[in-house]
Amino acid sequence: MKIEQAHIDQIRKQFAELQSKDDLVKLLSDAKNMLYSEECKPIQLKSLTYYANPVLCKKRYQTFIIKKKSGADRIIHAPAEGLTSILRALNFVLQCMYVPHKAVTGFVLEKSIVDNAKKHVGHHYVLNIDLKDFFHSFDRNRVKMGFMFEPFNLNGDKEPLAFLLASLCTHPFEIDGEVKTVLPQGSPTSPTITNILCKKLDRRLTGLANRFGVTYTRYADDITFSSPHNIYNDEAFNKELKRIIEEDQKLVVNPKKTRLQKTGYRQEVTGLIVNDKVNVRRRYVKQIRMWLYYWEKYGYAKAEQIFKRDYVADKGHVKNINVHLVNVLDGKLEFLKMVKGTKDETYKKLKERYENLAEEINPISQLLNVWEKEGIEKAMEVYYDKEENSNILIEDLF
Secondary structure (H helix, E strand, O other): OOOOOHHHHHHHHHOOOOOOHHHHHHHHHHHHHHHHHOOOOOHHHHHHHHOOOOOOOOOOOEEEEEEEOOOOOEEEEEHHHHHHHHHHHHHHHHHHHOHHHHHOOOOOOOOOOOHHHHOOOOOOOOEEEOOOOOHOOOEHHHHHHHHHOOOOOOOHHHHHHHHHHHHHHEEEEEOOEEEEEEEOOOOOHHHHHHHHHHHHHHHHHOOOOOHOEEEEEEOOOOEEEEEOOOOOOOOOHHHHHHHHHHHHHHOOEEEEEEEEEEOOOOOEEEEEEOOOOOOOHHHHHHHHHHHHHHHHHHOOHHHHHHHHHHHHHOOOOOOOOOHHHHHHHHHHHHHHHHHHHOOOOOOOOHHHHHHHHHHOHHHHHEEEEHHHHHHHHHHHHHHHOOOHHHHOHHHHHH
């Protein structure tokens, strides 16, 4: 949904008037209605109390591991369904309350990786820094303190509300042999809360950038500096950078993911090329063209088989492999539009080819959407209920 200023004003007014847990429950329920643009089931106080206490709720989070392309493990913590509903409403409230620093583009309303990359286009030097174990660097006490200060001001008699919110947003995990109550990677509120808690970091790194004549942005745990001149071997710059990040803010730089990219070579910021303009990698467009060609040459069923073979080989280590060519192409084209714009000739030609092909298999596309959202049994019902789909082979869906 698009957030209107009226929504923001109402959330801020209600938050300023918070006095009790009942007020908080009302605020979260109202936020939930705004978020989904409909009257939703209200959040209950007993649910808030239950999910805020990991002793009461033993299964707040499900932990699973996915493989990175490098072969390393990425640990994701997925909140339980009931907790997810509360945290999404709370995240909406936090985004209405907090005004992000101008250097922050990650998990900010109406901003994207494109906005992040644009600020570094055409610079001779681009420095990318990754912060190690970013979300786990923020414990419950640090989160609570964030709620006690502006713009939330849950202090004095309201301090129990700050503790309640901090408890909802954090969880005890075993980290390096020690149990720590920290922000989970996978929670809806974690990115927004880190933006709130990193305000001092962003302000000080912006000051450092201004002092040395460089540009600074941050997208979650990805920090980027860029400039027309090389100051990244300057002892004064590096010493102050290390002091701000590690000593002042108690965060850790991941040296394995720190890289300086010079002009004449491919320069990337949050996965986008920034040498001359913001762009995707050539491989991205080449892959779309290839899959469209297979579809045009062999038909949808055969193209789907080839696509799945290639997709599993390329992305099976991190993604759900029960995906379909028509949906992946649609998503890739939407991303291409976001990066290149609707007037870009490459995007327009690829989009036209896709739409011409998609018209031929619109019934199949509808069935795939039903299958992915409601399961194969429901898809079979749709298949047999609609006479216009009678010429579709159900095996084409596999």
